[in-house]
Amino acid sequence: MLNSLTKWIRHLFGSKPQEPEQDVAATFAFSEEPSSTGKKVTAFAEEGITVVPYDENLLERARIQWQFGDWESLARLERNTLQHHPDRAKLALLAASGHFQQGNISVAKQFIQLAQDWGCSKRLLGQVLIAGVHNSLGRTAASMGDKERAMSHFGNAVSLVTPGSDLRLVTRARTLEQYSQLGQPPIELLQHDPKLSEATYPQKETIS
Numbered sequence: 001m002l003n004s005l006t007k008w009i010r011h012l013f014g015s016k017p018q019e020p021e022q023d024v025a026a027t028f029a030f031s032e033e034p035s036s037t038g039k040k041v042t043a044f045a046e047e048g049i050t051v052v053p054y055d056e057n058l059l060e061r062a063r064i065q066w067q068f069g070d071w072e073s074l075a076r077l078e079r080n081t082l083q084h085h086p087d088r089a090k091l092a093l094l095a096a097s098g099h100f101q102q103g104n105i106s107v108a109k110q111f112i113q114l115a116q117d118w119g120c121s122k123r124l125l126g127q128v129l130i131a132g133v134h135n136s137l138g139r140t141a142a143s144m145g146d147k148e149r150a151m152s153h154f155g156n157a158v159s160l161v162t163p164g165s166d167l168r169l170v171t172r173a174r175t176l177e178q179y180s181q182l183g184q185p186p187i188e189l190l191q192h193d194p195k196l197s198e199a200t201y202p203q204k205e206t207i208s
Helices: 002-013 024-028 037-046 058-068 071-075 088-101 105-117 122-143 147-161 167-181 187-192 196-200
Strands: none
Touching: 058 071, 058 088, 058 167, 071 088, 088 105, 088 122, 105 122, 122 147, 122 167, 147 167
């Protein structure tokens, strides 16, 4: 899976892809802002335009799922759910991340294409894909018992896309989730920080 992801990045960005500079505007755009949907709906109604309803909280939920590394939930995002959403490009990119991490390469490529078609910037695309490489390397290190290297890669993955978050807490949250998915709970992390399990394992929300 890692080789496939690396080849795909090379295909998009050239034979020697470099880690892109962080696009601050794009990364912070994953954070939810106050919605003005009500005003838009009223304006459209006055003009006789049909408005397709969408989930205003979908991007925020998907962003949190990405931070935790809840790939299964992200992979459940469907095109029909996204196509009328104002943030559909970012959501398609997050869905692609979920599919890449689960090894669904062909489906992930379809969502990457959708993200591009819907206006996702090439820089943000590069940041998220390279973050996926770091996550895969982190999982490999975790499987080999190298906790320090695993946490380093998970931290790099998170910082590439959501630099404004509490990096220490989110990195540990990502680490716990990835170890859990691998069937290797990092007990030593919980022992060092007993509050961590409460802080990083809220009830998962289902994206519908």
